[in-house]
Amino acid sequence: MSDLLQVQDLVVEYGGRTPVRAVDGISLDVRAGEVVALVGESGCGKSSTARAVVGMEKPADGQVRYHGRSVPPLGLRTRDVALTAMQMVFQDPNSSLNPRKRVAAQIADGIAAARARGAEGSKPDYWLDQVGLAPDLAARYPHQLSGGQRQRVAIARSIAARPDLIVADEPISALDASSQAGVAAMMRRLCLDAGAGMLFISHDLSVVRQIADRTAVMYRGRIVESGATEVIWNDPLHPYTRALLAAIPRADGKGDLPQAPAAEAPPEWASEVPEALQRV
Amino acid sequence: MSVGEGGVKQRRIRRAVFARIPRAWLTPLAIIGLVVALAWIVVAFTASSFIPFSPTEQSLPRLQPPGGEALLGTDGLGRDVFSRLMAGAGVTIPLALLLVAVSTLVGVIVGAVAGFFGRWVDETLMRLTDLVMAFPTVILAMVIAASLGPSLFNAVIAGIVVSWPQYARVTRSLVLSLRTQNYVVAGRLLGYSPLRSLLRDILPNIAGPVLVLAALDIGTAILLLSGLSFLGLGAQPPTAEWGSMISEAMRNFDSWWIGVFPGLAILTVVMAFNFLGDSLRDILDPTSQTERESTGVTHAPAQASDGGER
C-alpha cells in the first residue's frame, strides 16, 4: 500500500543570512485511515512541519510527497484540483473563518472543492450536524459564534471538501478544556468515517494518546521517538519522552506533583536513541 | 382597533426600527455629522432651483451688508453672497466626492495588486507611491494644477494624483496582513484562484478601513479644492466656488460677510464629513457589531463564554 503522505528528511528554515532551522531533517508517513500525531513543546518545529506539508512553507531540503507526488508551495498559482483533497485545520479558530461570510457559505466552499474534484456533493446542514452544531447556525456570521463553535465550523469546512488527508495544526489548544478531548475525538471519528488519514499536531500528549494510532515526539526540530501510541505511552525509551510524560499532571485529586526535570532542557534530551524510533 | 393598541403597535415598530440602527449612529456627533452632511449634499444638488439670484449676475448694489434684499449681503461686484454660497456647494461637494471616489478606486487597485502579488510588482508600485508621497501634498497639487492650467477639472486631477497613494499604502498593508490569515490560506487550499481569493476573502475584509479613510478624506478634498481655487488654480471667475469667494473677499476686507460665510460653509461641511468618518469607523468595528446583532441570537451563553473573561 502506498503511503498517503510521505515526509522525507524535511528541513524547514526561517530567516535570511543566518537561517534558523526549525525542522532538522524529519521523516514520517501517514497512511489512509490512520491518525498520526506529532507532539512536542513550543518551538520544537511541529507547526513548521505541518505548514511545510501543506505547502505553506517551502522546504529548505527534503521532500513532502502526497500520493507520491511532491507538494508544490502554495504560491500565486491556483492549487491543483487533486491537491484540494489535502485539507488543513488551524489552531486559531478566530482567524480560520472569513468574518464577512455566513457559516453556510464557508462550508459550501468546502463542498464546492469536493465537487470540483468530481466527488459527491452535499448540504452544509449535513456537515453542521456531523460536527455537532445545530442547523440554525448556518445563517450566522463567525463573530456570532463562540470559539469552540468556530473551530467546529472550520472543521466542517475542511471535511466537506471530502479530503483524504487532514493536517491539523494544534486544532484544540485554543478551545476550552472541557471541549478539547471531545473535539479531538470527533475529528478522529470524522476522519476515519471518510477513510482519510490525519496528521494531528499537538502539545498535549494525553489527548494524543486518545486519538492517535501512531505518535512521533519532536524535540528541537528532530523526531526523538516514534511508533505505536500505546507503546510510547506505556514504555517511553527516549529521555525526553520520559520527561514529557512524567511532567503531565494527573487530575486524580491525589495531590501528586508531576515530576519536574532537574534542569531546563538537559543535554540528554537532544541525544539520539535509535531504538526509540519506529516502535511497534 | 383601539387607540391604545395602535400606540403600542407604533411604539413597537419604532423600537424595531431603532434596534436596526447601529449604536454608533446614535451619538450626538454622528447625528450632527449626518444631518449637516446630508443637508449640504441636498443643497449641492438642488441649489439652482431655490436661490433668489443668479450666482454670477452682477445685478445688485455692491457691498451691501447682510439682512437687506440680499440675505447674506452682496460682494464687491454686486452678486448675492447667499446665492453664490448655495451654488458653490453644488460645485465643490460633487467634485470632492468624485475626487475621493476616483483616488480610492485607483489606490485600492494599486495597493491590492502590490500587496497580493508582492515581489517586483510590489516594489515598483510602492516606489511610485513613495515618489508621490515624498512631496508635500498641497504644494504638489499646486504644481500639478498650475502646470495643467488653472481650471476646476484640473484641480480635481491634481487632487487625485496627490491622494491615491495613501489608499494604495493602506490597502497594501491590509492585504499583506490578511494574505497570511488562516481563512485566506484555507480558501487557497480549497482551490481558490488568486483573483477569487483577493475578491472574496481579502477585499471584503478591508472595505471597512478603506471606507473610513475615504470618508475622512472628503473633508480634506474639499479643503484642497477650495484651497486651489483660493490660489486661483481651481475655479475661475465668475464661477461661484467657496475658496475663490474667500479669495475675492480679500479685496474688500471691510465687508466681513463676503469671506466669513464661505469660510463657515467650508468649516461646517468639513467637520460634518469628519464626524461622519469617525462614526463610520466605530460602526465598522466588528466588536461594536456584536452587541447589535446578538439581540437576535438565542444561544447567548455560548457567546458570553467566549468573550466574557477579560
Add this chain to the structure above:
Amino acid sequence: MTAAPVLSIRGLTVAFGTRKRPTPIVHGVDMDLLPGRVQGLAGESGSGKTVTAMSVLGLLPRTAQVGGSVRLGETELLGLGRRELNRVRGRRIAMVFQDPSASLHPQLTVGHQLTDHVRTHLKVSKAHARERAVELLERVHVPDPAEALGRYPHQFSGGQRQRIAIAIALACEPEVVLADEPTTALDVTVQAGILHLLRDLALERELAVLLVTHDLGVMSAIADDVAVMRHGEIVERGPREQIFTKPQHPYTRELLTALPESDFTDPGARGSLAGQGLLDPEVEE
C-alpha cells in the same frame, strides 16, 4: 487548618456595562484564603474566575461595578482609595500572571526591577536590596542569580521569566499570592517545575495562595481546596480529594469526564468519547 483566614471574600459581585444596564459577571462569591494553603478556583473561560481574582486587587476597569466585601486581615479592600490600594498591592498581596512578560519591564534589567520593588515597599539600603534580590532568585531556582541580575527579561526562557515574576511577587513577603493561570503559557515540562516551586513556597512561607486555572491537572497537583466556578457562581467547593473523587455537582462531573485520561481503559476505546454528547457543551439542543 483552622487558622484564621488571611483574606476573606464575602458576597462578591461584579458587573460590567452601564449603570442602567449592568451585565453581571460574578454573583455572590464567598471564599477564604488560609495561610500555607492553596485555594484553587477552577472554571472555563468566561466563568468569572479571573474577574474574581482581579477584583480583590481593584485591578478591574473603571466600568466594573464591584459589590460585597473583601477583607485582608482587618482591612476592607473594596472601596479603598488608589493610594491605600497601592500600599496593599505588591506589599501584602502579590500577583502572578499567565504571561510573565506582563509583570516584567522589557527594558530594565531583572536586578533593577527586583531591587526597585524591594526598595519601594521595604525601606532598605541599595546594597541590602541587592543582596535580597540574589536570595530571591536563588530561592526560585534561577541559575547563577548574581549574574542574572544584570540581564534583561528577554534573555531568559519563558519558564525562567515566570520564576523571576514569582521572585518579584515574593520580594516584599506578601501574605497572599494571587496566581492567575500561572503555568498556562508554559510547556508541560517547565510547568512541572513551577508547580513544585509554588507548592514549596506556599508551605515554607505560610502564603495564602489563590490559584486560578482551568487546568484540572494543575489543580489536582497543588491545590488543597478547590472551588468550581460557572457563570459567575461557585457551584461546588471542598477539599481537593473530595472534588476529584466524589464530585457532587453535575458540572464538576462534566468537567472531570471531559478530561482525556478519565475513561481511557483500553486502546480499543480510542475515539469513544465522540459518542458521548455530554462532552460537548457546545452541542446545541
